[in-house]
Amino acid sequence: MVTDFKSRQEKLLGRIDHGAFIIPSAKLKTKSNDTEFPFRQNSFFKYFVGFEEDNALLVLKKERDGSIRRFLFVEPKDPTLEMWAGIRLGKERALELLEVDETYNNTDIEEKLPHILSGVSELYFNHYDPESREMVLKASQTLSRQRKNKSPKPHSWKHSLPLMGELRLVKDQSEIQAMKKAAKLTDVGMRAAMALSRPGVNEKEINTLLTYLFNQEQGEGPAYDSIVAGGENALILHYINNNMTLKEGDLLLIDAGAQVNTYASDVTRTFPVNGKFTEAQAELYSLVLDSQKAAMAHMKIGNTLGSIHLETSKALATSLKDAGILSGSLDEIMETGSYRTYYPHGTGHWLGLDVHDESPYLIDEGNDTLSDVCLEEGMAFTCEPGLYFPADDKNVPSKWRGIGIRIEDDLIMNESGFTNITSSIPKEIKEVEEACQGDLKSILNKLETLPLMAK
Numbered sequence: 379m380v381t382d383f384k385s386r387q388e389k390l391l392g393r394i395d396h397g398a399f400i401i402p403s404a405k406l407k408t409k410s411n412d413t414e415f416p417f418r419q420n421s422f423f424k425y426f427v428g429f430e431e432d433n434a435l436l437v438l439k440k441e442r443d444g445s446i447r448r449f450l451f452v453e454p455k456d457p458t459l460e461m462w463a464g465i466r467l468g469k470e471r472a473l474e475l476l477e478v479d480e481t482y483n484n485t486d487i488e489e490k491l492p493h494i495l496s497g498v499s500e501l502y503f504n505h506y507d508p509e510s511r512e513m514v515l516k517a518s519q520t521l522s523r524q525r526k527n528k529s530p531k532p533h534s535w536k537h538s539l540p541l542m543g544e545l546r547l548v549k550d551q552s553e554i555q556a557m558k559k560a561a562k563l564t565d566v567g568m569r570a571a572m573a574l575s576r577p578g579v580n581e582k583e584i585n586t587l588l589t590y591l592f593n594q595e596q597g598e599g600p601a602y603d604s605i606v607a608g609g610e611n612a613l614i615l616h617y618i619n620n621n622m623t624l625k626e627g628d629l630l631l632i633d634a635g636a637q638v639n640t641y642a643s644d645v646t647r648t649f650p651v652n653g654k655f656t657e658a659q660a661e662l663y664s665l666v667l668d669s670q671k672a673a674m675a676h677m678k679i680g681n682t683l684g685s686i687h688l689e690t691s692k693a694l695a696t697s698l699k700d701a702g703i704l705s706g707s708l709d710e711i712m713e714t715g716s717y718r719t720y721y722p723h724g725t726g727h728w729l730g731l732d733v734h735d736e737s738p739y740l741i742d743e744g745n746d747t748l749s750d751v752c753l754e755e756g757m758a759f760t761c762e763p764g765l766y767f768p769a770d771d772k773n774v775p776s777k778w779r780g781i782g783i784r785i786e787d788d789l790i791m792n793e794s795g796f797t798n799i800t801s802s803i804p805k806e807i808k809e810v811e812e813a814c815q816g817d818l819k820s821i822l823n824k825l826e827t828l829p830l831m832a833k
């Protein structure tokens with residue numbers, strides 16, 4: 379599936395009368411002294427041009443007559459540097475291969491950018507990025523000093539993220555395909571983790587196994603730091619130490635997802651370390667699973683993530699009330715938000731290039747009106763209810779203290795409702811227990827090419 383970068387660029391420029399978007403790539407970040415973290419492209423830059431190098435700059439310009447020009451600045455070719463750090467595409471090849479009209483060396487940004495922006499009065503860039511601000515300021519100052527240049531000067535600086543983020547709400551076919559591939563690798567990873575978990579195994583071993591499997595096929599490793607949380611570690615929502623030994627009788631909560639073509643999957647499963655839920659664990663697990671089903675029943679075109687969260691919260695609050703953990707009527711519990719002690723996070727977030735995809739939840743309709751984004755075909759998000767009971771909470775029945783359970787799937791809206799692209803990952807109690815008895819080799823057989831460990 380070929381990505382249609384041109385239509386994305388045109389859609390973005392279609393949102394404005396005239397002006398220019400300034401979209402920088404990511405830069406390498408220092409890890410220690412003169413070594414860097416693995417490169418991760420800026421999601422917006424990736425989305426609009428699909429180029430994987432650092433230190434690049436995309437400028438999309440719409441003239442007053444509606445015509446469009448696309449400019450890309452890239453690292454210059456340099457045999458010595460390329461010998462150390464890898465081959466650069468260079469401006470000639472970039473012009474041939476990428477959806478842009480003109481390419482330059484990034485060493486020429488200061489000289490060329492004012493020419494490109496000449497006559498443009500509205501500039502869109504990320505106001506939170508100091509380097510973008512600096513670049514726009516310099517170019518604008520240069521233009522304002524050009525007395526002989528009578529064309530309009532940039533006089534309006536606009537924040538680019540809301541407009542660009544809105545475009546990313548609805549996924550196209552190439553995005554959906556990448557997300558499905560990521561979901562498939564996450565399926566293999568989760569099943570393998572279930573099969574390998576037993577008392578005495580360290581969270582680190584499971585974490586390493588996930589990373590290994592998320593790198594199979596087109597996988598690019600975990601989309602975010604995997605959470606491998608045995609027992610009470612599940613109460614720490616972003617636990618990433620992943621270094622404790624799994625214990626008999628505990629549950630293991632894994633929140634992890636593979637990445638494919640920079641697209642994330644984001645899945646949570648909670649299962650017994652020894653492969654069999656206790657009665658108390660199964661009871662609590664069912665409450666969370668039922669709340670996820672209540673959430674999914676509400677996932678319809680036109681509804682909002684906010685209303686889904688409300689339904690899910692109500693389902694969980696009702697369970698907490700029925701179990702005697704929360705007092706008062708359901709209305710009072712919802713009004714005071716007392717359920718948040720045990721369900722402190724939201725039910726879902728946008729999913730895409732970023733695991734928490736950078737798209738708005740509210741749209742500014744003008745006239746001081748903000749409205750929730752309504753679900754449309756192509757929107758992708760997670761559904762992740764959970765319950766977390768501190769070990770020392772006397773309001774909680776002792777059988778449930780110290781337990782944290784979360785269940786998370788990835789959903790994409792379609793014309794008739796939604797597709798759960800992670801539904802193949804065991805979730806019902808019986809399925810989960812069966813998967814815990816699973817055989818690693820047969821799990822790995824789900825991959826197109828078997829990794830080394832299966833041979």
Ligand SMILES: [Mn+2]
Binds near residue numbers: 644727760762
């Ligand atoms: Mn999530």
